[in-house]
Structures are given as structure tokens and as C-alpha cells.
Amino acid sequence: MTHEQxxxxxxKLIWKVFAILSVITIVEVALGIIKPDALYLTKFxxxxxxxxxxxxxxxxxxxxxxxxxxxxxxxxKSLRRAVVWTSVFLIIYLxxxxxxxxxxxxxxxxxxxxxxx
Amino acid sequence: xxxxIATDNNEKNWSGGDQKPLGASYGKMMMWFFILSDAxxxxxxxxxxGLMRFKFHDSWPIADEVFTHFPxxxxxxxxxxxxxxxxFILIFSSVTMVLAVDAGHxxxxxxxxxxxxxxxxxxxxxxxxxxxxxxxxxxxxxxAVKLNDGKIIQFVDATGEQITLESFVKSQHSERTQxxxxxxxxxxxxxxxxxxxxxxxxxxxxxxxGVSIRTELINPETKAKTIIPHNEAMxxxxxxxxxxxxxxxxxxxxxxxxxxxFFFFIxxxxxxxxxxxxxxxxxxxxxxxxxxxxxxxxYEMVEKVGLYxxxxxxxxxxxxxxxxxx
Numbered sequence: 210m211t212h213e214q215x216x217x218x219x220x221k222l223i224w225k226v227f228a229i230l231s232v233i234t235i236v237e238v239a240l241g242i243i244k245p246d247a248l249y250l251t252k253f254x255x256x257x258x259x260x261x262x263x264x265x266x267x268x269x270x271x272x273x274x275x276x277x278x279x280x281x282x283x284x285x286k287s288l289r290r291a292v293v294w295t296s297v298f299l300i301i302y303l304x305x306x307x308x309x310x311x312x313x314x315x316x317x318x319x320x321x322x323x324x325x326x
Numbered sequence: 327x328x329x330x331i332a333t334d335n336n337e338k339n340w341s342g343g344d345q346k347p348l349g350a351s352y353g354k355m356m357m358w359f360f361i362l363s364d365a366x367x368x369x370x371x372x373x374x375x376g377l378m379r380f381k382f383h384d385s386w387p388i389a390d391e392v393f394t395h396f397p398x399x400x401x402x403x404x405x406x407x408x409x410x411x412x413x414f415i416l417i418f419s420s421v422t423m424v425l426a427v428d429a430g431h432x433x434x435x436x437x438x439x440x441x442x443x444x445x446x447x448x449x450x451x452x453x454x455x456x457x458x459x460x461x462x463x464x465x466x467x468x469x470a471v472k473l474n475d476g477k478i479i480q481f482v483d484a485t486g487e488q489i490t491l492e493s494f495v496k497s498q499h500s501e502r503t504q505x506x507x508x509x510x511x512x513x514x515x516x517x518x519x520x521x522x523x524x525x526x527x528x529x530x531x532x533x534x535x536g537v538s539i540r541t542e543l544i545n546p547e548t549k550a551k552t553i554i555p556h557n558e559a560m561x562x563x564x565x566x567x568x569x570x571x572x573x574x575x576x577x578x579x580x581x582x583x584x585x586x587x588f589f590f591f592i593x594x595x596x597x598x599x600x601x602x603x604x605x606x607x608x609x610x611x612x613x614x615x616x617x618x619x620x621x622x623x624x625y626e627m628v629e630k631v632g633l634y635x636x637x638x639x640x641x642x643x644x645x646x647x648x649x650x651x652x
Contacts, residue, residue, distance in 0.1 A: 219428050227421045238410040241651050260652045267647040278424045278636045285349035292362050300369040307373040311380025324543050326561035
């Protein structure tokens, strides 16, 4: 750990990150309330473009929280990779398998569900 | 005790020698690995939620129609605003936490104390907000009817807006009272009775041609629930089993019971993390006040508890996205 770095204040950076996180949240909420038809009712990569936007913005927020609030940027590369690469790989792996399985069950069981009485 | 407490950054933090693996102290590295495992736990839960959501993607409840309350605005349709407020509260308490860590690096005890206090208050407000959100979800808004096969039927007016049971159901005189433990055999009782009987709902529906029903099925073109015209609705209501008001682990007036199950479990598990975070923060807060870290020479403990607190915020960012946005 470098001591000179630790004793300087990062207050400015913290408020900047807070501003970024707030703006992203406001954009998310605004889009979630308005739900523009062009983004909400169209399809892109298997889902609506709106959902893709939400996912990307969430990952951006996660990046800022981890890197600047949790000081991942100041950690050694080895620690950073041990935590970030492991979680990113395992989570993507799990999510892919579960969501594929979910749509498969839906394809098989969906047509059997009765909706007219 | 001396062996477990880091007294100085230059001394041995690891019993095996003074080399610090990955450049981190023992406590900080273990906090990171705990966070890693906890992150995988949460992704397991959210992944299971995603599986069920993909399985029922044609009939999953629409979050905008479920969470529509805002304090002091009764009857106003305000989707998203309240949960956005909660998100801000948690992000802001994360900011005060990182400011406390920053003040700790400068050995500024007064500032650390102040920012830790703000963080604790923020966490407590968030917990209260979550309790209020749960209360609204449990009490319900409109009321609905459950069919024999578990499907939920909601009521809409001529414009397609959902309406409450109270707005069209006429109560008939009923002798039926709730069976409590003190009214019969002491070990049997039943759940609170819904405000209307099924018969009252069906009769009032027949008498009001302006009211029609809505099924859970989502039209992929408009992404709205399917409305069944009044004259075709009796086919559904002949299958009706019970009146459902609010949500719990067994039934959910907004649609799939699984939605309620996952909502209670995942936000509950996250809320439990916030609660333990607040308690740990309070312990560290008092340690700061009595000068433990001042004597120790560094505020690394504030940094470690800060890591946990930011992680709780990080999880909320994902819960927010998957329960309220997508």
C-alpha cells in the first residue's frame, strides 16, 4: 500500500461518482416511467431495447460502485482479478444456463396452459 | 487478542510472515472473498428468479402495476417513484460511508464519526422504506379472484383501467365470521376473511355490465394484460375459487404467487443484509467514538465495514433492475 496515496483526500472524486450514479438512476427511472414505445415494444437481441439499456446502465453503476466506492481501482491487479473475474465468469455462466432452461420450459409448457374458459 | 488485531500496518498481519498476499491485509482480503461468495449467493437467487420469469414470461406480473404507492399520495398512481427514492437513500448512505473511509485515511476522528452516523441513519431510513413497501404489497390494492387452477382474474372498467373490488361489489348480509382459536377448538383457526365473499363478487359483476375482467396473459404486441369482454367473462368466473386481497407466500392478487415468493425472499434477504450492516456500522461507530482506531493508528476497520456496506448497495442496484425495471 502506498501511503502518500492514502493520505490525500478523494472527496472530489467521491462526489463526482455520486453525481454519475444519480444521473444514471434518474435516466433509468425516467425511462421506466415513460417507457417509449419505440424502445419498449420493439425487439432487439431477443428482448426489448429498453431492457438492454437497463442492463447496460446497471453494469455501469456496478462498475462505479466497485471501482471507486469499494476502492477496487487502488487494489493490486491480482486481488482485483481474483474477485472480479471469478464472479463475472460464474455469474454469466449460471445466468446463461438458467435463462436458456427457462425459455425452454416456457416453449414446452406455454402452449399447454389454458387461457380460454 | 494481540495476535488477531493489526496494531500497525508494518507489523505482521499474517501469522506466516510479513509478506501480504495480493497486497491486502488479512481482514480486507477475507472481506473481499466473503463478498465474492455472497455475490454468488445473490446471483443464485436472482438467477432462480430469472428462470421462473423466463418460464412464465407470457404471464408474469408487471411491476409498474404492483408497486404504485407513494407516502401521503393516496390513490395516486405513482409507479417507480418510491423505489427510486429508496435507491437514492442507499446510494447516498454509500457516499457518506466512503467519505467516512476517506476521513479515516486522514485520521480525522470527528469527520469519521459524523459520516458514520449519517450512514447509519441512511441505512435505517432504507429499512423503514422497505417495511413500508412490504406493507403495501401485503395489504394489496385492488383485490382479485383466484380460479380453481390458481390463475388470477382482475377487474377493469370500460376504459381498461383496473378497479378495486370495493368500487363495484355490493356487500350482502352474511353470517360468516372468521374462525379464531378462541371461538372453537383452541388449535384451529383460519386466515383473515376477505372483505367480500366470492358469491358477492360474482353477483355484483353480473349486475355491472360496465365491469369486465383481465387475465394474467400478456399480449406480446402491446405488453399489456389481456382484457376479456363482459359477456365472455362468466366462463372464467364459473371457475372461481376464492377472493384474494393482497399478497403473501400462498397467493398474490397481482398474479403469479412465485412473484410474491421471490419478492419476499430476495428483498427480505437483502433487507437482512442491510440490517446486519446497520448493526455492524453501529458497533464500529461506537469504536470510533471511544477512540479504538485512533489508538490503533489506522481506520482500516472502517474501510472493511465500508466494503460490506457498498456491497449491500451493489446488490440493491441489481435487485432494483430485475424487480422493478426489466
